[in-house]
Amino acid sequence: MNQALCILYVEDDENDVFFMQRALDQAGVTNPFRVVNDGQIAIDYLAGAAAFADRIQFPVPSLVLLDLKLPRKSGLQVLAWVRQQPALLGVVIIVLSSSSQQGDIEQAYALGANAYVLKPPSEQARTDLVRAIKAFWLTFNEKAGQH
Amino acid sequence: LDLITDYEYSMALLYLVPVAMTATRAVLRWTLAMVVYAAATWFLADYLAIASPMPRQSALSLVWIGLIRLGTLAVVGVVVLRNQRTLQKLRAAIAELEAFSHSLAHDMRAPLRAMRSYAEILIREQSPALEKTPGRDYLQRIVSACARMDTLILDMLEYSRLARGEVPLEPVDAGALVRRMVASYPNLQAHQSGIHLEGEFPLLLANKAALVQCVSNLLGNAVKFVAPGTTPQVRVWAEKRDRTVRLWFEDNGIGIEKGSERRIFQLFQRLNAGYEGTGVGLGIVRKAVERMGGEVGVESEPGQGSRFWLQLKAADKHYEPSPLHPLRRRR
Numbered sequence: 001m002n003q004a005l006c007i008l009y010v011e012d013d014e015n016d017v018f019f020m021q022r023a024l025d026q027a028g029v030t031n032p033f034r035v036v037n038d039g040q041i042a043i044d045y046l047a048g049a050a051a052f053a054d055r056i057q058f059p060v061p062s063l064v065l066l067d068l069k070l071p072r073k074s075g076l077q078v079l080a081w082v083r084q085q086p087a088l089l090g091v092v093i094i095v096l097s098s099s100s101q102q103g104d105i106e107q108a109y110a111l112g113a114n115a116y117v118l119k120p121p122s123e124q125a126r127t128d129l130v131r132a133i134k135a136f137w138l139t140f141n142e143k144a145g146q147h
Numbered sequence: 148l149d150l151i152t153d154y155e156y157s158m159a160l161l162y163l164v165p166v167a168m169t170a171t172r173a174v175l176r177w178t179l180a181m182v183v184y185a186a187a188t189w190f191l192a193d194y195l196a197i198a199s200p201m202p203r204q205s206a207l208s209l210v211w212i213g214l215i216r217l218g219t220l221a222v223v224g225v226v227v228l229r230n231q232r233t234l235q236k237l238r239a240a241i242a243e244l245e246a247f248s249h250s251l252a253h254d255m256r257a258p259l260r261a262m263r264s265y266a267e268i269l270i271r272e273q274s275p276a277l278e279k280t281p282g283r284d285y286l287q288r289i290v291s292a293c294a295r296m297d298t299l300i301l302d303m304l305e306y307s308r309l310a311r312g313e314v315p316l317e318p319v320d321a322g323a324l325v326r327r328m329v330a331s332y333p334n335l336q337a338h339q340s341g342i343h344l345e346g347e348f349p350l351l352l353a354n355k356a357a358l359v360q361c362v363s364n365l366l367g368n369a370v371k372f373v374a375p376g377t378t379p380q381v382r383v384w385a386e387k388r389d390r391t392v393r394l395w396f397e398d399n400g401i402g403i404e405k406g407s408e409r410r411i412f413q414l415f416q417r418l419n420a421g422y423e424g425t426g427v428g429l430g431i432v433r434k435a436v437e438r439m440g441g442e443v444g445v446e447s448e449p450g451q452g453s454r455f456w457l458q459l460k461a462a463d464k465h466y467e468p469s470p471l472h473p474l475r476r477r478r
Contacts, residue, residue: 016260
């Protein structure tokens with residue numbers, strides 16, 4: 001596993017961020033992990049705008065975990081923006097939402113999400129999910145030319 | 148030329164008053180009264196024309212009759228318009244309320260998830276400290292209460308989705324659908340040997356997702372509400388009635404008290420304290436069946452089991468299953 005692969009978590013609920021951090025620790029994921037808490041900041045981060053120009057400190061992520069309900073720009077808007085950036089074509093985007101509405105799921109796939117996962121309801125389920133993501137997306141899945 | 152006489156004043160009032168009233172009052176009993184009034188004046192116009200001091204065929208009397216008729220039509224027009232607008236406002240208000248409750252229910256899940264997770268973290272990380280104290284039990288109760296509330300919210304979301312969403316109908320092979328569910332649903336799988344399908348299942352006109360929801364809840368209840376120690380036995384069959392088909396679900400459960408047969412299909416009605424549940428399941432069944440244009444009901448005696456039925460339109464005989472139809476492909 002390439003240790004340099006960065007994970008970006010776009011989530012405005014700090015509890016969910018805390019739980020995700022724990023689950024990553026428990027699953028033994030040691031990749032750099034960055035968190036942004038609103039849709040516009042996510043776009044700024046991915047675009048490498050002023051505050052995020054330092055790519056050593058804020059590496060381009062290989063994997064984005066994206067909530068849908070976000071302040072300013074929604075997750076779907078972020079998704080649409082990312083998929084229009086030729087430089088970000090290889091970024092894997094996993095939508096992590098609590099919405100099981102068919103409309104949200106279809107739209108996310110239409111906009112180019114790689115996967116759609118419902119927010120796990122328990123500690124155990126969350127750890128299982130992160131293990132599965134580690135095994136597939138961070139290990140087996142071939143990354144498009146990032147470096 | 149003194150055209151305005153007392154008689155004509157009263158004529159003018161006869162149609163101006165109701166028009167003004169209906170225009171300002173959108174209340175139902177007013178509009179009802181106004182419709183009656185309008186109908187009355189329509190015929191009154193003829194009578195007044197005869198009783199008028201003017202010669203019957205005079206131009207003036209014809210003008211007055213015309214005006215009264217016009218007034219009547221105006222009343223009707225205003226009534227219809229107001230009702231239309233009230234209806235529109237009502238629909239918008241209901242839609243807004245539904246959207247509100249939907250997003251409220253949805254947003255309640257995040258804090259709930261947080262509560263549950265922190266309690267779980269405490270159980271996991273503080274377990275030496277919690278040893279031999281009731282604290283561990285309290286935390287476990289927090290976790291299960293959160294889980295129960297989450298189920299409740301999910302049920303409510305399902306209910307509101309059924310109430311609001313589109314429910315397009317298509318021919319459905321209910322027999323294959325039930326068989327597949329019994330084989331794959333975790334809560335039914337365990338009782339697979341006790342669930343028997345009997346006879347032919349004619350094609351139904353239904354929405355597959357909604358029907359799955361109904362069958363899942365009815366069969367789930369059938370295997371759940373049994374007396375302790377009893378093995379659930381469920382019979383499912385279809386009864387063709389003219390242009391409809393009735394699906395029957397008969398169980399050997401605890402049954403339902405007389406007089407509660409209607410109540411159990413209402414939201415949050417729980418008749419038995421000893422069983423886990425949110426009281427939404429049968430409400431979902433009723434809403435789903437209603438949205439598919441059908442009916443649902445139950446026959447039962449306490450201790451004798453229950454026979455739930457749901458009745459839907461039969462599908463056209465000429466229906467040809469498409470090769471991609473997943474339910475048909477299984478056979």
